Amino acid sequence: MTSHSDFRVAGRAGPGPEPNRRDWRGALVNYTRPRVIGMALLGFSSGLPYLLVFSTLSAWLATVGVSKTAIGFFSWIGITYSIKFFWAPVIDRARVPGLTRWLGRRRSWMLVAQVGLMVGLFCMARTDPATNLEAMAWFGLLVAFSAATQDVTVDAWRIEAVARDQQGAMAAMYLAGYRIAMLVAGAGAFYIAAAASWSTAYLVMAGLVAIGMLTVLALGEPAVEAGRDTELREQWAIDWLAARSAHPVWLQRVERLVIGTIVCPFWDFFSRYRRQAIAILCLVGVYRLSDITLAVMSNPFYLDIGYTPDEIASVSKIFGLAMTLAGAALGGLLVARIGLLKTVFAGAVLTSSANLVFAWLATVNGPGLVDLAITISAENLAGGIAMTSFIAYLSSLTNTDYTATQYALFSSLMTLPGKFIGGFSGWVVDDYGGYAWFFLYTAVAGLPAIALLVLLMRQSQRRREGVPR
Secondary structure, eight states, X not given: OOOGGGOOOOOSOSSSOOOOOOOHHHHHHGGGSHHHHXXXXXXXXXXXXXXXXXXXXXXXXXXXXXOHHHHHHHGGGGHHHHTGGGTHXXXXXXXXXXXXXXXXXXXXXXXXXXXXXXXXXXXXXXXXXXXXXXXXHHHHHHHHHHHHHHHHHHHHHHHHHSOGGXXXXXXXXXXXXXXXXXXXXXXXXXXXXXXSOHHHHHHHHHHHHHHHHHHXXXXXXXXXXXXXXXXXXXXXXXXXXXXXXXXXXXXXXXXXHHXXXXXXXHHHHHHHHTTHHHHHXXXXXXXXHHHHHHHHHHHHHHHHTTOOHHHHIIIIIIIHHHHHHHXXXXXXXXXXXXXXXXXXXXXXXXXXXXXXXHHHHHHOSSOOHHHHHHHHHHHHHHHHHHHHHHHHHHHHHSOTTSHHHHHHHHHHHHHHHHHHHHTTHHHHHHHTTHHHHHHHHHHHTTHHHHHHHHHHHHHHHHHHTTOOO
């Protein structure tokens, strides 16, 4: 019998050998590839629904007199984004009757999710929350569930559609499309609502889902097949379990499903990375501690030091978006030019350093718009580089036999610690030294990620030099 230790597949290993480096011109060529361009449109489709079930929806509900308590309960709709890993294994394995044969595994699920998005947004537009709040909640849940499902499938398609040396460009285009969509669903929806109505705004947003649908139909399906090692691993686990139990046939089928969709993705990851796996998972959990914690207090900070809402909107939303897009593009170029781990490391250092710029702004007497622009430029440029490279890094950690499941787990782990710690941010500002010290704390919160990256880079260098672990 084959031992389980024999099943260590190569997959797309993140800390493993770097892809061939390119010069700047070669790195720029990545942005001209059809699938990379299409990734921006899929990123737009992913980013469009996010605010429509969060702050934009909250504004609509507030304007029709819905209570603050009910608006707060509506925020629970967004939990679907944090638990998408529960149904990601189904997306990895199940076929959509009639569609999978035509479009393939990834695009068929994408299209189903987008249909759910369009239907949900259309029904929200045709519902009056003042008289039928319960229906609005159910339609909002349909939108959020469909959006989370779309995220799972888009992430899987992005990882499988191109070679590893193009993942930086794919992540940059995804981030660019996502942020533009958030501007459309945020400020754009507000403008439409002011000129017409909230119902009209949501009808327009429902129509914009067609951009993603047309992109799905135009792009090809990734040519990925289950590896022989994956089949052997799953069969070994099934045989091992069958030899130790005498369950009914129906229960054996359930066990086979659980092994293939839940147990083996974890087994695969730990068998590939072994002792490194814990360090990698810790890095995934702490990489965004610094920027997520800062984001909770950034807008209250701007208001408290004297900036008006119009000034904040003009600089942080419009100018900040431009800097994020620039950072994302630069991050994609750096991944292709200097390598993945080095760019992820640079992003971590820049993010922590940008938080120190916030600490500086907190000490300025009578800060002006130039000071605000400098601070937001530093934050968004660093964030663009960090997020682009880290998305590419997470993508490289997955085995394409379990892409949707593994990436959904990574992306959930990436945000949960930061969101939890961010809940204490106001307490730190109020009771432990004010904004300047708080921003200093957030900069320090980036040090564990930097230390883990140094460790992983050294291990990667040792493997390239042939030094045993």
